[in-house]
């Protein structure tokens with residue numbers, strides 16, 4: 064009985080000592096602070112024409128491969144700009160895949176990398192994943208990770224269409240990324 068009590072007590076004590084030693088050994092590592100940082104960018108998305116940035120690459124045989132058809136798969140390479148104007152400075156590109164993944168055609172599963180090419184974030188990426196609920200005004204994706212300056216990033220990205228030009232088939236989507244650093 065006495066031995067059991069002593070064991071149950073001494074293991075946590077050893078663990079606390081061990082954790083303390085590990086913390087002291089890595090004291091230079093940044094500690095989570097719960098601080099949030101928000102970035103606002105714009106996606107410039109062109110669906111048709113010679114400069115299309117989205118292309119349907121697969122789908123269910125015999126059906127139209129569009130954004131309302133279950134099973135349709137798209138590859139994306141959208142410029143990401145600092146301002147809403149398509150001619151504003153490009154900070155990178157959103158590259159990846161979209162799959163219409165609900166049978167009623169309303170939800171699109173997105174797997175996107177934001178590949179930064181200018182600014183202080185050149186060479187870094189943010190990895191986004193989640194369900195794009197097409198009928199909602201503001202759609203939210205998870206930020207699951209990143210590379211370079213965004214290593215271990217986590218947070219979420221809100222997408223809201225702010226402009227659509229039917230002549231060029233181009234839409235501008237405000238892209239608000241909130242990260243916990």
Ligand SMILES: *[C@@H]1O[C@H](CO)[C@@H](O)[C@H](O)[C@H]1NC(C)=O
Pocket residue numbers: 112113114231
């Ligand atoms: C496609 O892009 C090229 C090069 O930027 C431009 O000259 C051309 O006008 C664009 N075409 C359309 C249809 O927007």
Ligand SMILES: *[C@@H]1O[C@H](CO)[C@@H](O)[C@H](O)[C@H]1NC(C)=O
Pocket residue numbers: 180181182185186
């Ligand atoms: C970004 O990095 C690439 C590769 O290192 C380099 O070639 C390019 O000039 C850089 N661009 C900017 C805007 O710094």
